Amino acid sequence: MSSSARRRILLSVTGYRSNVWEELLSGEFEVVREPDHAEDPTIEYAIVWKHPHGVLARLPNLKAILSLGAGVDHILTDPHLPNVPIARVVAQNLTQHMQEYIAWRVLDHHRQGSTYRAQQAVSTWEELSQPTASDVSVGIMGLGELGAAVARTLQGLGFSLNSWTRTPKQLDGVKSFHGQEGLAPFLAATDILVALLPHTPATEGIIDYELLRGLRRDNRIGGAVYINGGRGMLQNEDDILRALDDGTLKEASIDVFRTEPLPLESPLWSHPRVFITPHAAATSDPVHLAPLMLDQIARVERGEPMLHEVNRDEGY
DSSP, rough: OGGGGGOOOOEEEEEHHHHHHHHHTTEEEEEETTTTTTTTTTEEEEEEOOTEEEEEGTTTTOOOEEEESOOOOOHHHHHTOOOOEEEEEOOOOHHHHHHHHHHHHHHHTTTHHHHHHHHHTOOOOOOOOOOGGGGOOOEOOOSSSSHHHHHHHHHTTTOOOOOOOOSSOTTOEEEEHHHHHHHHHHHTOOOEEEEEOOOOOOOOOOOHHHHHHHOSSSSSSSSSEEOOOOOOBBOOOHHHHHHHHTTSSSSEEEEEOOSSOTTTTTTEEEEEEEEEEESOOOOHHHHHHHHHHHHHHHHTTHHHHHHBBOOOOOOO
């Protein structure tokens, strides 16, 4: 698309560096930020993250909506969402960041990082008994692009791997479980639970106390561990605290929460066996993702379907 055919796109983002996005996109488009000119009939594309509900319905000639993140629940919860195609981000940059984050947290729990940090704080020199990775089972809930990539990374580190998905999926070297009937045996075979499911009506609140109780606690790392790098709406945070306090969970690493930023009064902040990051596991980098957005728009202009279009019925 040449600069002589510049068109307007709406950039409506919360919590992202909108000025950087505007700079990267303005070579091809005239970028307008919500709410300026939000009802402009010349706007045909919207690039969004947690946009104000209703703003997209005011664009009469909108052709497509592009999410700045891998998740699209922030779009689908808009009750006034127009009936146009929606695309989510699938990018090597995002995928690599998630692989790094999950490997980091799995290894830290596996190698007893919290115990060694506590020992360092009181100048204690004591070697802990350490199982090998092959003695530890990591269970991944969700085996999409991110889940499959994480599984391959953990395979390279030698961990035993399980996966659980709502519908059957297979990946070499991973023991697969699916559906409601597969959930209990999946949990019973899992020492470290990694949540990478999309947020849909079917998965909201799925990580609750009863689910966590199903994890294998009698294991070589001294208890069950929970890691969430996916979606905060998957989990019940009161149930996570209950599981930590009664020994159902040994530790947790949590990057995403039902309310973000995590409220200051949340007891998760000060819990001694919780590791918190501020939705930073796989941050969308404008430099890597802006070209993908432009390519998606070019596909629509050529009359082709966008890549990674969202199935609204399934929610991802």
